[in-house]
Amino acid sequence: MLQYFIIYKPFQVLSQFSPEGDKRTLKDCFAVPADVYPVGRLDYDSEGLLILTNDKTLNHRLLDPRFSHEREYWVQVEGAISDQALHALSTGVDITVDGKVHRTKPCKASAFQEPPVVPERTPPIRYRKSVPDSWMSLTLTEGKNRQVRKMTAQVGFPTLRLIRYRIERLTIDGLQPGEMRNLDRSGIYSSLFS
Structure with missing residues (x-):
């Protein structure tokens, strides 16, 4: 039987069920059948939306680079994000992927006027009164390793917290x-592909 779950992956949890050292994994947080696995991944230090399923067709469609789909990230960065940085992010920046320069595809980048309502993080972000922070939304159609963090660093605003919202x-x-x-099945396919 095909099964579908969406989860909010916590901070400092690996996007896998198999153990790796002393790091927490999805198995420590979610009780699902043994044949269910994550579609794609979120870094250990990122949090947010992850799909779990045993549907190999869904897995293929979401991970095949020929099928583009939007992924929206809410990103807390160090510093007050500038319009210039948002423009650079939206038009594409150069990042390093597997030792080679990669030009990111155009994306949607916007600043939040007020911080979004998000759960407290454990442990919390280190607060520094002398260094402001700000939140932005980045909507990508590609998913290179640590891409969002590399993009924000490239424009001078290191990522403090990264949540995949959508x-x-x-x-x-x-x-x-x-x-x-x-x-x-119909709910997940219509949300992803229609």
Whole structure:
């Protein structure tokens, strides 16, 4: 039977069920059948939306670079993000991927006027009164390793916190870190592909 879950992956949890050293994994946070696995990944130090399924067709469609789909990230950065940096991010910047220079595809980049309402992070971001921070939304259609962090660093605003908020029309609305929602096939396919 095909099963579909969306989860809010907590900070400092590996996007896998198999153990690796003393790091927490999805197995420590979510009880799902043994044949269910994550589609794609989020870095250990990133958090937010991850899809778990045993549907190999869905996995193929989401990970095949020929099929582009939007992924929206909410990013807390060090410093007050500038319009110039947002323009550079939206038109594409050069980052290093596997030792080679990669020009990122155009994306949507905008600053939040007020910080978004997000769960507290454990442990929290280190607060420094002398260094401002700001939040932005980045919507990408590609997913290179640590791409968002490399992009914000490239324009001079290091990432402090990274949350994947959305994949197409699937969001983490209503979920807290470590929570999971069960979906049916028609719900997940219509949210992702229609």
